[in-house]
Amino acid sequence: MVDIHAESNLGGKKFRGALVQLGYESAGGQDRDGILRASLAFEVVHNAFLVHDDIMDNTDLRRGRLSVHRRYATLGEEKFPTRDADHFGVSMGINVGDLGAATAYEILIDTNFPPEKVLAAIRRLNRVIIMTTFGEALDLGFNPLSPDMRPRDILRLHLYKTAEYSFAGPLQLGAILADADVDTLLRLSKFALPLGISFQIKDDILGMFASEQLLGKPVDSDIKEGKNTLLILKARELGNLEEQEFLDYAYGNPRATQEDLERIRQIVKSTGSLEYSEGMMRRLADNAKRNATKITSNPQWQTIFYGLADLMTARDK
């Protein structure tokens, strides 16, 4: 049986693969080697996406080392001193991401599941990819300080970029390979979608308020990048004119001082926006937990799904 605690380090490398396995085994799948192999497809496509994502987000470091496009930029600088090294890095990054996605399909095709199950799994993977590109487009086009934005816009972003991609997609892909019926797939998404959105809200809260030591990444980066979060959208909505103007100036401003960042956090708290996000997060987590016990009639799997929801929403890093 899948040990979620052991297999996952939250947001880490093997988390989505473990969910593929969980979806498969909870739906009665028995081929443990086969599903381990298939789950690799999700990990590979995830890493391919990260390569493209790091280009879009201008991310220089990934897991403490140079991101792929920055690594190639460094190589380009050495090997082609007369060319534009940054452009070479971006080009190779696009290329490597494309290669990674193709490799993921290849892995699924090379499993021994029946062809019609593999096709259904590939279709599910495609839907994940398609929704993720929609999510990326929203993310690129949104401005959380715009008065036109509504909380549900941010929730839709979390749905596409996190809930479908990291929760419902892997669980359902596993279940599909175990020949689960449509009802089981539906029950899985009723569990996975609120859980995923709740997870992302928590992630954004930690990204703004957790200490750097605990989180392992600079806790200012979300604010400096102007990340699309419910926290900032709601603070902008609830703040007074002076607070709104300050957020417009400081949020997403790479030149913001430590004091500015602290004032942003202060506004998010004093306006009640933090409380609002925490409430939303809790309601969604509770929703997921209630639905956890409806996925299967097997109490053992119910406990695991419930525990997963608990683990994902109670984490402090």
Added chain:
Amino acid sequence: MVDIHAESNLGGKKFRGALVQLGYESAGGQDRDGILRASLAFEVVHNAFLVHDDIMDNTDLRRGRLSVHRRYATLGEEKFPTRDADHFGVSMGINVGDLGAATAYEILIDTNFPPEKVLAAIRRLNRVIIMTTFGEALDLGFNPLSPDMRPRDILRLHLYKTAEYSFAGPLQLGAILADADVDTLLRLSKFALPLGISFQIKDDILGMFASEQLLGKPVDSDIKEGKNTLLILKARELGNLEEQEFLDYAYGNPRATQEDLERIRQIVKSTGSLEYSEGMMRRLADNAKRNATKITSNPQWQTIFYGLADLMTARDK
């Protein structure tokens, strides 16, 4: 029966789709609606690749209109005046290309061919994508003026980026859906690979020597971009020291004058490099034509394959 002359405008939009259809029908496939639908997958993935390719090649115009990433850059400039519009354009271009590739798989999955055939077709599509990313990497890493480069390096580039991608891939994907045996697939590649390489050599000759009016694109662009061609590699190899130094200075130099470009063409001719490329092109085309008659025992299809090779290599634009 496929009318190659009518369906294709060389290098145009429907050429690869027509080859999917040709591969299918010549291998005995009867489902004309089904293969038309499936062939769309190749067109879609091709266009997805062009979107990524245009980013890598800094191409601003595609088919006489703004390329996708440049179009989004323009949109970004309007909508987000404070952000980096070029970066927004590149990000959206990456995203649209990713979406396109996923859509291509979706199209194949949604056809009515037996699941194991569809899986084999997806595997073939994957191989095309994988080889194309290898080809892109070679293309990005090559320098045709480097004394370390050999003609076979350029031929390998043409194999990956043109012969597999635009000829063998589509033909074999079609044949696979018609349930062709391995021998048929092999005979198709013995025809398609030399044809594809020959086609690309011809393309490079036209890119350097054809008149702009005939070609419909600026005939200086290959030279100014420093494109990886057999023509320039061989001219560099065969030229005297003074000619080598001039090529090193002028080829791929965006500031090269019209006189410089003319001198490059002159060197390619006087060194015998043009003749060398033409010879290589002819031998490969002859090879393809000989193999055209071995693909099937049906004289009608033999004539079509032979005519395709003839059309592709005799074109003057």
